[in-house]
Amino acid sequence: MGRMKSSNRKKIIGALGDPRIKPYLEASGGNEKDALALYRWSVELTASIQETLGVTEVLLRNSIDVQLRKWNNEQLGHSASWLLESPASPLRSMTKSKRKEALRRAEKSATCRSASHFRHGQAVTHDDVLAHTMFGMWKDILPNHSPGADPEKTENKNRMTLWEDAVKNAFPCAEDPEGEKTYWRVAHLHELRNRVSHMDSLLNVDVLDVTRDAFALVGSIDPVLANWLTGTSTVSAVYGKRPE
Template sequence: MKPESRDKVLKHLGAARLEPYLAEAGGNKKAALNLYRWSVQLTASVQQLLGLTEVMLRNSIDEQLQLWNNEARAQETSWLLDEPANPLRSLVEDKRKRAHHDAEKALTIRPPGHPRHGDELTHDDVLAHTMFGMWKDLLPNHAPNMSQEDQRNQNRLRMWNESLSAAFPHAEDPDGQKTYWRVAHLHLLRNRVSHMDSLLNVDVDDRANDAFDLVGSIDPVLRNWLTGTSTVSQILNHKPEVR
């Protein structure tokens, strides 16, 4: 690429976005752009890993919450379509309503050719519109600034003991601490890659292991499949050299 063309690309990517790449490349514009292209590939790979992890996480948790809610309500009813029993309701209500609203909106704009055009809203429709952060907020919060005596955290611990721990049968995690940190780390990474922020100072390999360990705590078969599907390690190993 000619220097003048490279300068145009760098300009339109934005000085603030390119700053960490130029810093690592010692001001070399060609090296910085190569580093940025590599970072874009890494970001796409991380997004794929996180997307698959989120699907497995939410399906495992959803299964257990549905069982818990049916027992608490003494009837079979969707905890996403209808108000769930407490303390689940108090922990998820705002995020549950948002997912319900977004799912209803998506239903109304389905074109006539859509295979489910005109169908009623289902539990799975709402589940697909839940946010990663909702699952983190359901887990016992072990952040240093969080009091374990806080009522919401007591509710989270109750849900962990009565329901959520069963979503991770292969984890030795009596108080949910391991699971919380794995999900919290992945949630932070999800927010970062969603905004195409730099991953240069992120231990991506360590975060990928969080994803593998998390799905492995659900079922080791899932870990084996996910590690075989992920391309994160291959891309990390092909980081451009900066001279």
């Protein structure tokens, strides 16, 4: 590839916008060529992180969902989807708005299926809604260990009750009786997920440390899954290619 003209470089920087490119220009001492190289690396790193976080999210929600299905059926005395129908308390109030939004998104997705889609015209299932839940919902189900969280607040009592009765069983390989380790791992991943979703700068984020949270979280579900995720993740390799 030939050398880029300075005028083209300035055009690209202008198209990206000052707020987005500013951190890269600052990190590159104002050198536009180096700033674009750093930005391109950041884009590649973001894609790598999204891949690892996406797999982590699937494993996290599936493991918690198994336990919530079991718990909900026991509370209601019959088999029912906690995502398609109102679940037992306190799960009902804890997830109400997020469950409705996931159902809305799943129904919208179903209506967009083409005639050639293998599930065209089929009703939305529990798994459809599960796939449309947001990462933040799982953090909000876990015991709240954020600074200043009042353990006597009804919402936080409910989160701890659900943890003790069901959710902790989703992490059988964790030594985490109060759910503190799990909460912070998911909270860190949720924060990183939001950053990469908006293509925010990762220059001052210890992405390797947060990625280790993903591996540890999955390892608390099953070490076999963690070994597989670690082996397939490209975050460390991409991170190591950061331009000087």
